[in-house]
Amino acid sequence: MPGVSTFVLLTNFLEENLVTSCLGPCLELIAGSHLCGRDLQMKKITLEGGIEVRTFAPSKDFNPLKATPAQLVANGFPTMPDDPKLRERYVRVWNRIKGRFNYVEPTFRVNSDRVHGPRKGLAAERGQISYNWSGGVVGVPGGQAFNLVLSDWTIPGVATPTNPQTGQGEPGWHYCASWVGIDGDLGSTDVFQAGVESEVFGTLNGHGETHVTYPWWEWAPLPEVRITNFSVHPGDRILVILCANEGHGPTTQGTAFMANLTTGQYMSFAMNAPSGTRLIGNCAEWIVERPEVRGVTSPLADYGEIIFDYCVAGTDGGLVVNADSGDTIQMTAGQGIISVGELISPQNLVDCTYVPADPLGGGGQ
Numbered sequence: 001m002p003g004v005s006t007f008v009l010l011t012n013f014l015e016e017n018l019v020t021s022c023l024g025p026c027l028e029l030i031a032g033s034h035l036c037g038r039d040l041q042m043k044k045i046t047l048e049g050g051i052e053v054r055t056f057a058p059s060k061d062f063n064p065l066k067a068t069p070a071q072l073v074a075n076g077f078p079t080m081p082d083d084p085k086l087r088e089r090y091v092r093v094w095n096r097i098k099g100r101f102n103y104v105e106p107t108f109r110v111n112s113d114r115v116h117g118p119r120k121g122l123a124a125e126r127g128q129i130s131y132n133w134s135g136g137v138v139g140v141p142g143g144q145a146f147n148l149v150l151s152d153w154t155i156p157g158v159a160t161p162t163n164p165q166t167g168q169g170e171p172g173w174h175y176c177a178s179w180v181g182i183d184g185d186l187g188s189t190d191v192f193q194a195g196v197e198s199e200v201f202g203t204l205n206g207h208g209e210t211h212v213t214y215p216w217w218e219w220a221p222l223p224e225v226r227i228t229n230f231s232v233h234p235g236d237r238i239l240v241i242l243c244a245n246e247g248h249g250p251t252t253q254g255t256a257f258m259a260n261l262t263t264g265q266y267m268s269f270a271m272n273a274p275s276g277t278r279l280i281g282n283c284a285e286w287i288v289e290r291p292e293v294r295g296v297t298s299p300l301a302d303y304g305e306i307i308f309d310y311c312v313a314g315t316d317g318g319l320v321v322n323a324d325s326g327d328t329i330q331m332t333a334g335q336g337i338i339s340v341g342e343l344i345s346p347q348n349l350v351d352c353t354y355v356p357a358d359p360l361g362g363g364g365q
Contacts, residue, residue, distance in 0.1 A: 048110040051222055054270045055105050102264045107229045115292040116177060117220040118184035118191050119285075119329065127328035127341075128185070132297055134339035135287040136311065136350035137185050138326030141319060145281025147244035147251070148314030149180045151323075151350070152261065157234035158301035160202030160209060161357060173201050174301035177216075177289040178352075180240050180308070184220065185329075186283045190273070191220045194240050194256045196232055197291070200301050217256050222274045224291070227258075227267070236262040244316075250278040284313035286323055286350040288339055290331070300331070300338055300354070308350040322348045 045053045119137075121130035128137070140146050156176065163170045179195025194217035201210040213234060215227045232238060241257040252273040259266040273279060286308040290300040311323030324345040331339035342351040 045108065047108055047225065048112065049222060050275075051110060051225060052272050053108060053225075056268070102266065104230055104265050104267045106227050106267045106269055109226045109228050111216070111224040111226050113294045114197075114224040115220070116179070116191070116193055116218050116224060116289060117292070118189050120297075121329075121332070127330060130329050130331050131333070132291070132331065133185075133285070133287050133289050133329050134331035134341040135285060135308070135329050135352050136323045136326055136341055136343050137283050137285040137329060138313060138321055138323055139186050139283050140281060140313075140315060141317075141321070144315040144317040144319065145244075145250065145279075146182050146284045146313050146321075147281055147316045148242070149182050149284040149286075149312070150239070150241040151180050151286050151308040151311045152237060152239040153178060153306055153308045155196050155213060155232055155234050155236050155238055156198055156303040156306055158198045158200045158211070158303045160200055161300070161302045163357070170299070171202050172299070173199060173293075175199050175290055175293065175298040176301040176303040177291050178287070178303075178306050178308075179289065180242060180284075180286050180311075182242060182244065182284050182313075183280050183282060185285060188280045188282045189220075190277050190279060191218075192242060192244070192254050192273075192279050193218050193220075193287075194242055194258065195287075196238055197224075197226075198234070198301060198303065215258055217271070219254065219271060219273055219277070221277070230258065230260070230265060230267055231263065232260055236260050244279050244281065250280055252278050254279065281316070284321070284323075285329075286311045287329070288331070288341075288352040300333070302356070303352075303354050305354070306352045308352075309347075311348055311350050323350050324348050 043055050045055065047053060119128070119130045119133045121128060156178070158174070158176050160174055161170050176198045177195060178198070179193045181191050181193030184191025184193070195215070197214055197216050199212040203209070213232055215230050215232055216224050217227070218224045237260070239259040239261055243255045244251040244253065253270065254273070255268065255270045257268045288303065288306055290298045292298065313321045313323070315321065324343045326343065328341045328343055330337050330341055336355070338355050340353045340355060342353070344351055
């Protein structure tokens with residue numbers, strides 16, 4: 001649904017499915033406030049490699065409209081917006097919510113053979129050239145730091161690329177990661193990111209593909225963490241919101257919110273940065289990527305087109321920055337571009353498109 005704001009999308013979803021309180025963070029965020037500075041009461045999980053994650057489940061009968069700020073924090077909800085118009089909007093949306101949302105307490109597995117991480121490549125005269133990313137990136141205004149990024153998009157159905165010489169799918173595994181993140185470009189080497197991994201295995205004769213699709217998050221330089229009990233499929237609409245949890249400047253704490261707007265599942269969890277790493281907040285991005293698998297940059301799957309909708313980043317100074325004010329990133333391999341990133345105004349979209357291999361050798365992997 002390109003061109004439709006996330007707020008409209010979620011409001012329609014709420015009205016049709018009568019969902020409740022777990023979408024409070026999403027709704028306040030989209031109304032223009034911050035999801036930062038929270039100290040949630042969560043269950044702590046320590047994963048392989050010392051990765052720490054904290055999960056929570058909000059009270060089913062909690063009413064945020066009647067709660068004090070302390071009660072909001074204790075139940076994992078953001079505080080009410082200060083702006084009168086935003087507060088009125090928040091109240092109006094909450095008054096429409098009468099049912100229950102399908103909250104999933106997430107479970108995790110570390111995929112130590114998969115790493116996403118920062119952009120690899122060079123800055124171009126216009127935009128950027130990368131070996132692993134394509135999409136859009138925006139730099140933070142001077143004297144501030146990004147502490148928020150969000151978007152929603154449709155999960156692609158990926159295919160094995162067509163070999164220009166044989167006309168058949170190339171054998172082996174191919175990968176496409178779609179995600180939003182903070183840092184990892186414009187000079188920062190850390191990156192806090194979350195999204196969906198889409199993989200496909202093509203056979204030698206080009207028949208009988210195998211597909212794998214799952215949500216994940218990562219805080220580089222640690223590897224990918226797969227979310228094992230949150231169901232996603234090609235064609236589902238996914239919403240991802242990332243927030244840094246401390247006050248101003250670099251931070252070591254973050255929260256991820258993910259909602260499958262097609263099925264109604266929703267989850268949230270918090271994590272600490274890897275030892276010695278702090279989120280700088282110098283850039284925010286909306287990306288299609290070919291990740292590193294077993295130490296090698298993977299071949300890109302044919303993902304067709306992915307349109308990131310309502311691409312917004314927020315700063316610790318209260319500013320909201322749109323993706324269409326930033327730069328594009330083009331992914332290259334061999335002698336040509338294999339994935340194009342485009343910024344679309346005034347809809348504030350990031351449009352990524354796969355580029356098939358040129359049989360004459362002018363592009364492709």
